[in-house]
Amino acid sequence: MRKTIILYGISMAALLIVLRFAEYHFLVLNLAEDLYIGFIAVLFTLFGTWVGWKLTHRPLLKHSPEFHPDVSALDTLGISKREHEVLELIAQGLTNDEIAEKLFLSPHTVKSHSSSLFQKLNARRRTEAVKRAKELRILG
Amino acid sequence: MRKTIILYGISMAALLIVLRFAEYHFLVLNLAEDLYIGFIAVLFTLFGTWVGWKLTHRPLLKHSPEFHPDVSALDTLGISKREHEVLELIAQGLTNDEIAEKLFLSPHTVKSHSSSLFQKLNARRRTEAVKRAKELRILG
DNA sequence: CCTTTTTTCATACTTTCGGGTGATGCGAGA
């Protein structure tokens, strides 16, 4: 998660620097303003494309017998190992207490995990969370 | 987590402001032109984002376009049309009240349907019911 | 070693679920 943010920050900064540099050059060389604007347009189109790609791209997963959760999705959402475990058991239709018993946890802890899970998945109910998780290929 | 993101956003904004400030001081640009270029940049970033999104986005959950619920399963379980509708909305993660609103029903009725649904599906919770329904190919 | 994150547990409170137990109207079939 942190890495993703830092990566975005760095690339953003790099882009700005390139822009500064380009601007200076074009001004000094006194080239057509239109060219400069065109350059800006192309540059930011590329940048936007990259952002859009980054935001939505998920590796295509084939129907493999053993399900492999989408790690990048888990990462960008910041879902921890324990939370994922809880999520799986929620998807099995277990109650919080049953999950607590299964994972040797206090029911409070399970509620903690599920609460943060709902926030991260932007869900308000376990059924919704499960649906989203399946869409994001976090659950099989 | 959230703090990190907010911090990132603030520092990003600060960076941009500083850049603006420095630019006006050292390059003495035309204000109108500057705004225009900024506008172009934002516009094409948005455009690029849209392009990137369009390029890479595909339905995350690809179940066959024409999903046909297993009629025989529905039949043997004795699940009625209305119950099936409720079941689908439950799987969407809606609450009973939301389902009631969507189907123009009283919340009581929704509870009636879901109750008999749970009996027929041999489930005690909605998450469990959804899981079973998917196993039985009643839901897509 | 120090900081951050994760995991753990807790209390108090509100909302949602689900069971139990009804009732009414309606259409299909014995």
Next chain:
DNA sequence: TCTCGCATCACCCGAAAGTATGAAAAAAGG
């Protein structure tokens, strides 16, 4: 006609789920 399944609606009540807030130990990372 009378039963039976379906759909609709209702009340009560306990259980389960979820929110808000806080805190502290354990693990991880630099």
